[in-house]
């Protein structure tokens with residue numbers, strides 16, 4: 001069985017079943033139209049009709065503070081590398097965020113592999129949820145082709161009139177379907193409804209900026225010296241909000257956190273931001289991206305151009321979080337538009 | 345939250361014991377380090393290690409000894425800040441953590457059979473020393489060898505004993521210059537770039553390798569090109585901020601390249617195409 005159906009009336013039971021087995025995390029409303037991923041015990045706590053959460057699910061795969069080693073310096077440099085894990089079901093992850101997790105997978109499984117990430121990831125079960133409508137004007141998932149499911153989940157739910165169409169991708173997903181006993185075989189009518197949903201999406205989700213996906217890297221190549229960078233550099237506050245909320249930003253700092261006795265402690269990694277001035281500074285105080293405009297350009301190129309060469313994919317999911325959270329109102333779609341205009 | 349011990353982490357350190365400390369100048373110390381069970385570091389000239397002191401942190405440091413000398417390796421460290429100051433306080437017998445070696449070092453294979461022009465500015469002599477001693481230990485594999493060294497002033501010149509030895513060898517042309525010096529100084533005064541026009545070399549047979557502060561490269565490259573050395577015969581070691589050494593943390597990134605894994609040594613024909621690389 002690679003597909004299944006679950007009735008809407010049984011969805012609450014499914015969440016309760018999952019919560020009985022372990023920790024379940026889903027989208028929870030925060031008010032003011034904002035959402036976050038947080039632990040839930042029932043369907044009622046979640047808002048399945050949500051726009052991208054403030055922080056992406058990245059926080060479960062690559063925690064903001066993560067212990068890499070425990071050390072004891074009492075007798076020379078002794079340490080043990082560790083990974084802190086937690087069995088987790090992530091429920092209701094949209095396609096843009098699934099794409100974000102896939103980006104992280106690609107980076108951390110690239111040689112040399114990062115075992116800390118790889119081991120933690122194995123403890124997380126991913127249940128995706130299809131969006132039938134656009135989040136808001138900041139989103140650009142269609143331009144980046146992330147409005148449709150492209151794998152990277154254990155189970156994927158698409159909403160039909162009285163149930164959910166469930167795509168089963170992994171053995172873990174299959175086990176869940178079987179053990180819960182809440183699913184039923186797919187009917188032809190359900191298949192037809194899913195196709196109808198996808199047809200409707202074609203009308204709703206269109207590339208938000210008039211550029212073809214495959215032409216985006218060249219746009220950034222050709223506008224490397226553009227004035228647009230100076231202009232947004234003048235607005236940017238170097239706060240690093242945009243990188244913190246981005247599902248594909250994975251830069252980090254490594255530092256030690258000593259215990260009070262100062263001989264034992266932990267070596268941790270924490271999220272870092274290429275938007276901070278100190279990020280690329282070397283001895284002699286030389287910095288290779290001294291200006292804010294240099295750093296903004298770097299970030300955009302790191303989303304749309306550089307990773308194409310290295311990882312054969314763009315590192316923007318189109319979630320719109322950076323634009324939503326920017327205090328200086330620097331907008332990703334506007335920036336793309338300005339670059340296109342300048343290039344002519 | 346469960347904590348699982350793992351053995352293959354890229355952040356795992358080896359315990360390196362300090363066997364010897366030499367004070368080179370007021371700012372720089374040379375540390376000779378051995379790994380447990382006398383394990384060889386197995387590095388290429390120009391590679392670096394991440395040196396760590398628990399509770400203080402980690403920093404990338406070039407290996408300045410030649411891989412031909414296998415029982416220990418050496419690091420030359422300038423007291424530049426918090427971490428390096430802590431390193432400077434260590435004594436013989438103390439331990440440091442070692443990760444690596446990392447990166448792509450100097451182009452040893454393309455150098456073989458060719459004339460070699462080595463240009464070191466300031467602390468840039470540290471990584472280059474690994475190559476120089478490698479060349480000396482395999483002297484017959486290389487053609488003419490020229491070493492140009494630039495230093496702020498005579499007092500900050502590193503490895504003085506060795507410089508004197510290189511100067512004496514007839515199969516090495518050694519030349520140095522200082523930016524400024526007291527009147528008693530008998531050597532050259534002026535920037536390192538001033539030494540290049542005078543070097544007698546066959547540009548098509550020469551491979552040039554430069555290592556020094558970022559500011560030096562543009563001027564050095566100009567002079568090398570004026571001498572007729574092809575772009576593809578020039579190699580530069582680029583310094584970047586580094587945290588992981590594993591191509592992940594993003595600090596050392598230059599466009600789509602990670603300096604810690606794809607560098608720090610790059611061919612100039614690549615560097616030239618990359619805006620902001622030097």
Ligand SMILES: Cc1cc2nc3c(=O)[nH]c(=O)nc-3n(C[C@H](O)[C@H](O)[C@H](O)COP(=O)(O)OP(=O)(O)OC[C@H]3O[C@@H](n4cnc5c(N)ncnc54)[C@H](O)[C@@H]3O)c2cc1C
Nearest residue numbers: 281282283284285403405406421422425426427428585586
């Ligand atoms: C490939 C490579 C090889 C190096 N080889 C040597 C060497 O052989 N000998 C030597 O003395 N130094 C070397 N350095 C420089 C050395 O790593 C930094 O000077 C050192 O990290 C400073 O640490 P600190 O905590 O003492 O100084 P801080 O007070 O933290 O900073 C002093 C200066 O060093 C810079 N710096 C801080 N952390 C790093 C870092 N992780 N990476 C790069 N720069 C940093 C800061 O921006 C600042 O300008 C090398 C750097 C690189 C990238």
Ligand code: SF4
Nearest residue numbers: 236237239240242326
């Ligand atoms: S969120 Fe906006 S202001 Fe802050 S660093 Fe990013 S672009 Fe600059």
Ligand code: SF4
Nearest residue numbers: 246316317319320322
């Ligand atoms: S760059 Fe902005 S829109 Fe793209 S993935 Fe990151 S936060 Fe989302």
Ligand code: FES
Nearest residue numbers: 588589592593604
């Ligand atoms: S030092 Fe982390 S990516 Fe190079």
